[in-house]
Amino acid sequence: MCGFAGFLKLDRGLNADSMTASVLGMADMLHHRGPDDRGTWVDAEAGLALGFRRLAIVDLTPEGHQPMASAGGRYVLAFNGEVYNHAELRRELQRAGAPCFRGHSDTEVMLAAFEKWGPERALERFVGMFAFALWDRHERTLRLARDRLGEKPLYYGRTGGDLVFGSELKALRAYPGFQGEIDRDALSLYMRFGYVPAPYSIFRGIYKLPPATTVTIRDVAVVPEPVPYWSARSASQAGAVAPFHGTEVEAIDRIETLLREAVGLQMVADVPLGAFLSGGVDSSTIVALMQSQSPRPVKTFTIGFEEAGYDEACHAMAVARHLGTEHTELYVTANEAREVIPSLPAMFDEPFADSSAIPTYLVSQLARHYVTVSLSGDGGDELFGGYDWYPRTANVWRKLRRLPRPLRGTTSKVLAGLALGSARAPGFSSHASRLSPFASFDKLHKLAALLGRSTEPEDVHWILRSTWEGRSSVVLGADESFPTPPGWKFGPGLGDVPHRLMLTDLLTYLPDDVLAKVDRASMRNSLEARAPFLDHRVVELALSLPTTLKFREGRGKWLLRQVLDRHVPRALIERPKMGFSVPVGAWLRGPLRGWAEGLLEEGRLRQEGFLDPLPVRRKWEEHLSGARNRDAHLWHALMFQAWLTA
Structure with a gap:
């Protein structure tokens, strides 16, 4: 590395x-x-x-x-x-x-x-x-x-x-x-999703090379378009034409065999090696397959938090004890976690609003005291259906499809008007929550967008995943017609809705958010992070599996859980998915309030000229009052402001 x-x-x-x-x-x-x-x-x-x-x-x-x-x-x-x-x-x-x-x-x-x-x-x-x-x-x-x-x-x-x-x-x-000239169109995408998606960067004229591509420069005056040498979409198409036809047991055996081989290859190093262990399905599977191939206890690492609802360390410890790993855990205080925030702009080089970068950095820092390489479970969610938004989005899409197109457009305009009026009408929130299954008026604009712009399930996916809705809703001078990055919509013919959404995330959210986070946080500590789930042979097999092997009874990762059951008792794993997060919303009302106020001060925003002060200040005031939780909107704005002034 x-x-x-x-x-x-x-x-x-x-x-x-x-x-x-x-x-x-x-x-x-x-x-x-x-x-x-x-x-x-x-x-x-x-x-x-x-x-x-x-x-x-x-x-x-x-x-x-x-x-x-x-x-x-x-x-x-x-x-x-x-x-x-x-x-x-x-x-x-x-x-x-x-x-x-x-x-x-x-x-x-x-x-x-x-x-x-x-x-x-x-x-x-x-x-x-x-x-x-x-x-x-x-x-x-x-x-x-x-x-x-x-x-x-x-x-x-x-x-x-x-x-x-x-x-x-x-x-x-x-x-x-x-x-470097800041690209306002790329900034608008960042404000919407919390990361700048490939091929764009925060600077105009500077690009991220997309995954699985090459670019060959023969004349410095002419930089051609990247050319793919492998395609997850093509692998998905091949899987749709020739899906896995074996029995459930054969599928479990096959995925375990490929994962074991991938883990074995990634355990080769001339320096000390270990693994991140959260106690969830993905990391526990990787560690179990590591330990089964290691003649000595595998070194595993977990970060624990004092805040209730944010700590998985006890679950990781239970899995580590069962597998017999050499486990190290470190409980960090809220103050220690917040001390990472000033280093985030330099760590990521461009605005990046995934707050789980903080614990990712801390667990990488911990691991680096003992090892130089650490394996992770990244990719398991996108390949085996780990996110709850897959069934949720599929459910919304089923409901939308029942409405005729003309009725969708008319209803969208009505709801957009209600959302606009609600911002000016005190007490409208409770009334709107009775009208809409989306719970409160502040989501009416998303419902309006869903009805007005959704022609494919991917549209639903991106609208529901958006924070600052609309390309130019908060970024001054952004182009509303700016093209979306390639790969954000794949169209029909690539399987059912959950399969399409997993593929979309595999090509967008995974490399541009998850893997960027892990790379920068680990490498900031001179630690190499490896992800066995992302061996392309494992990916190709996963893309050929029917979703019935991934989703059962409303839950994802069915197949992966069967593999893990062979190594770890289910009682140690079965619990709601927690993620790897920190209580940003509470911090912004408490110890980070002064820092945030300085970055979001109205005069400052006007002078800088990138973010519209009115919606930003409105979200800030709503959050401080406790009327609504605007932590995602505000963190996106704050991470840009912190980067801009770093």
Whole structure:
């Protein structure tokens, strides 16, 4: 696990020393991602510079140093992540006559694969999480690539005519002359969902490379569109055409076998390794499969909280005792959790409003005292139906479909008018709650949007998941017609509603929120986090399974629970899903009130000119009065304001 950065200049043949200094400045912004080593590679004639920071995980010797050149000299690679099947590929390459390997790093195997099979075929053979920059010295081309599910980040774009790229935005911002203009349209998407979705970033002209794609730059003046090399949608389509037809027991056996193999591959490291354990289905399954393959107790880690309703540590301890792991738990106070907040803007580089980043950072900090690699259960919810919004959204969609289209439009206009009037009418809230199954008037606008804009279940999904509804509802100057990111709607033909929504989350919410959170929080502590559920072979099998194997009696993860039942008594697991959250709403009315008031002060908002002060202040006053809980709206605004002023 590491970090890299680089640039390709419009002007060629520049001074190599100045280029080296520039790229080192970019790479050193990623010291937390790679505290063990640093390196550069410069081709001044081509205008290309690569910088690297290394966190040594596999092959701790200097033979793992990057950027690394291939044995034949054609390719130069800067690589962040892990290719878990590198030992198998190494053996195959050796049988095919590859030159002798100097060390035993996966980086060297990747380069040999590029030389033997070409970048496209080699990429298809890699099992892992990665982002990389590959320079072809023969063709003078730069290829950027990202892993299939988006575990590792990669930003790129042009500034002043030059191409810049790197693992985090802070590296790009260190490029001499970089001027980042805030993209108000991307900001509006952030305010709606709490993260900036790929391919956008908070800066205009700078992009996130989407998962499972590559972009090949032959001319720095022309940056082509990314090209996919794998597709979850295609895997889902293949699963719809040829679904899993075995028995329930065969399905349980098959998923356990694949998960066990994925866990086994991801347990390979030359440094201490452990796992996050919340005591829920996903992390408990991963830890159980780890312990079944380990000759010694697996190191597991849990954070506990003092606040009632936010603590899962006791459940994790029970699972750890049953499995016999070497368990470490740390109870943190509310003050200790809140102390993380000032570091969030620098941690994420762009606005990010998932408050579970706080405990994720703390558990990563705890784990790093003992290990350098930690496995997690991320991806289980999206693959096996863990979120309650899947059946809830499907239920709303069934009700909406019963209404004729013209009636939906008329009713939408009426409800929109009621919502507008309710904001001006004291006491309307209690009356509206009797009129609408959505419980209160502040959700009438969502019901109006559902009736007026929903043509597919994905529309329902995004409207219900939105916080600040409407593209330009709070961001000044945002374009209401700004296109939604690709992959947000897949249309009919890809299975039933829960299946479609799981696929949507797999391609959007998972990489842009969950995996971004885990990557930044863990790497801020120089800890590598691995997610066995996201082995693409596990993903492909999960996408071929009928939803009847995932949902039973209104609950998700049926199949995964059957796997876990073989290792952990159900009584230790059965409880409502808690998530990994902190009491932001109460904090904003209490110890964070002064901090929030300063960031949301009306004059300040007007002077900055990004957020409309009127709706922001209205939400703030409603929250402080206790009339409504506006913690999500306010946290989105506060995380942008904190980032803007950092």
